[in-house]
Amino acid sequence: MKTALRNRYGHFADAGAEYVIRTPETPRPWINYLTNGDYCALVSACGGGFSFYKDHRFHSVLRRGMHVHLEDVPARLWYIKDEATGEVWTANAHPIRAHDAFEARHGMGYTRIESRYRGVAASARYFVPPGVDAECWTLALVNRGRTPRRLSVYSFADFVLGNVSLDLNESQIMALFNEAEVRPRHILYHKRWWHGHEGWAEVEGEWPYRAFLTATVRPVRMLADRNAFFGPGRNAMNPVALEPALLPRSGGGGKDLAGVCQWRIELPTGGEWRVEQAIGVLPAHAGDGDDRLLCSLQQPRTYEQAWSRTLKHYPEMFATVRVQTPDRSINAMANWWNKYQLTVNFHFGRGPSYYHKGQYPAMRDSCQDAFGMIPLCPALARANLLRIAHFFFRDGRACGGCNRIGLPEGGSIKVDLPLWFVLAVVDYLRETGEWEFLDESVPLMDGGASTILRKMLRGIARMLDLRGPHGLPLIGRGDWNDAANAIGAQGRGESVWLAQFLHLTLHEMLPVLEHRRLAAQARDYRRRAAQLRRAINEHGWDGEWFVRAFRDDGRPVGVRGQTEGFIWINSQTWAVISACSTPERLNRCMDSVERHLATPFGLTNLAPAFRAPDECIGLITRFRAGWKENAAVFSHASAFNVVARALLGRGRDAVELYRRILPAGKDPDRYLMEPYAFSQFCAGPAAGREHGRGAYHWLTGTAAWMFRAMTDYILGVRAQFDGLRIAPAVDPAWREFSITRVFRGAEYRIRFRNPDGVESGVREIWLDGRPVSGQKLPLPTARRHTVEVVMGG
Secondary structure, eight states, X not given: OOEEEEOSSEEEEGGGTEEEEOOSOOSSOOEEEEESSSEEEEEETTSBOOEEESOTTTOEEEOOOTTHHHHOOSBOXXXXXXXXXXXXXXXXXXXXXXXXXXXXXXETTEEEEEEEETTEEEEEEEEOOTTOSEEEEEEEEEEOSSSXXXXXXXXXXXXXXXXXXXXXXXXXXXXXXXXXXXXSSEEEEEESSOOSSSSOOOOOOOOSEEEEEEESSOOSEEEEEHHHHHOTTOOTTSOGGGSSXXXXXXXOTTSOEEEEEEEEEEEOTTOEEEEEEEEEEEESSOOHHHHHHHHHTTSHHHHHHHHHHHHHHHHHHHTTEEEEOSOHHHHHIIIIIHHHHHHHHHHHTTOOOSSOOOOOOBHHHHHHHHHHHTTTOXXXXXXXXXXXXXXXXXXXXXXXXOOSSOOOOOBOSOTTHHHHHHHHHHHHHHHHOOGGGGGOEEEOTTSSEEEHHHHHHHHHHHHHHOBOTTSOBBOTTOSSSTTOOSTTTTSOOXXXXXXXXXXXXXXXXXXXXXXXXXXXXXXXXXXXHHHHHHHHHHHXXXXXXXXXXXXXXXXXXSOTTOSXXXXXXXXXXXXXXHTOSOHHXXXXXXXHHHHHHEETTEEBSEESOOOSOOTTTOGGGTSOTTXXXXXXXXXXXXXXHHHHHHHTTOHHHHHHHHHHHOSTTXXXXXXXXXXXXXXXXXXXXXXXXXXXXXXXXXXSTHHHHHHHIIIIIISOEEEETTEEEEOOBOOTTOOEEEEEEEETTEEEEEEEEOTTOOSBOEEEEEETTEEESTTEEEOOSSSEEEEEEEEOO
């Protein structure tokens, strides 16, 4: 396949590894995240965007605009000026829209933009290479016209250093702490005052990094003063500094910062010109390697080598799991963009994007992102789980955040957080068999240290202690539904969903306890799980579906007869995932989900929408009806439901819902968001004419769960402590499909045949030409295994 799934703005190419955009006029800026795991640059199809190092809140590099989701500025700009006529245009076709041809390509770790105007062909490329904390820009020009051209070329970047909240609120004061040192081949930037707190705080300190700009071709002039570049009353459309022959001479100290380079070139007919530049970070205090890095980034060969590393990095990483189905859109997403989006979330949590400035890497999100990463790269997942493990207290509480830069975090009022850590760690053990990981000793937030296993057990014990009058866990100020934050505000409200999650967690821990010969604790967990199962079914079943919660005063949330929010998705989905009820009830509640929550774009997370605020339920009732958690099509919760459908063997339903969630098939003029990245939600039916509009792109736990939903539950290849379980649940029209999966250091090439067109069930399995009894492949005995699976009754 060379091209898959096309719309009026673009299409997938290279078997889905690239998305080609044919016009700069997309419904919203369609962006890419370029990252090596530390430095991150958000880049639109027109070069817009911003960048940061490790933590966007405190180590920003390039500025994020207030209305970037609409205006796509500031941007990484290449201005071109015809010296003969004075006409100025941008190689990005943005913000000056003059272009005769345009094409942008987003790929794994890079974005390329090609344009042509008045005979000058321009090719801009942006990437963030492994091993270098910098974004690399390349511009190549070719004179396709019939006459020689004299041109001035300018690169422009809008710098903001360090704490982004201070820049947003006190930009003019913060400019007084700026420094810029303009040298012949580079500019160094520094912030003389900085702190790692949100908002103003009179704390002494300087930004622990310096930013830099350097290039392979020596500019005729460099400028670090943003105001001198734009001029009074001007903006990126018409900078005053482009009018004279040369940029003005101006330092950047005590002013808003920019990075502007000017080159003056002559291009004969057919002539070519090329420049590379880098923007990145160095430690605040000069080290022995700083000059070497800057000198290397002034050599074209450095960029060639960095580009080669970038092109190899993600294909090699993603090769550990590869799928092939009859659906090209599924293949493009599952093999490339779903993994890439998952990787971005894994490194940086839920911030930032074009739609919100983002938050700290949150505990719940980070655990789920690690869960998603485990089959792709267990070593990366392990490192993140160790980092996350630092953010626990002696009493089992977890912090709301788990930042990457060593800042202290406080305990969270969200009660479900420790269970997500358990879920991820147990999954890591299944994947790797590394039982020693449980013995890693990690500091506690309130002093001392504890092993991973003790932290898991203490978190579960705390949850078991916090029970309400129905025997269900207390919901406190919210569980997964953060905005349902008033149901248990007085300390008596209970969560049926959390009971289901806890029931699952107790069963997940049983093999761990048995391996550690903790028989008494295993018996207690079985007893506690049985109690939860009884409470869920006795108090939480409403006849057609499961109740969501009980308020502080004992009234249920999510039952028949209520006019708003009478059914919530998660307590149906997780009833199935946790196997906490009978098959008859589980299938009935899933039928209710489809009957009440289904839309062409996925499933709403509740119905009907709340129209009036309810102070006993919380913030969720104050969102506009059909938006966010108030009856929007919440992609993350819909992804959970794909897993549940597959677990019930409802393969047709699982694949059909998976397709509904996919961004690739949505009408871009309604959806607005990128066709290659999941958004957090789409507006629900209660939003009226805006139903189906995407919101909050890229940063969502949907990426982790859609990846695992496809590989582990639809294709049905799931890691177990003693092998790989094979339990596909597919569209019966799929007669052949396959997955290649690395497990415990061995590559399993698994080919499925479905001659009878069934949804689920396995008739026979052959491993390296020999039949396998049951549905589990044993642990590997060679570096490669070939598996044939025949589906059937």
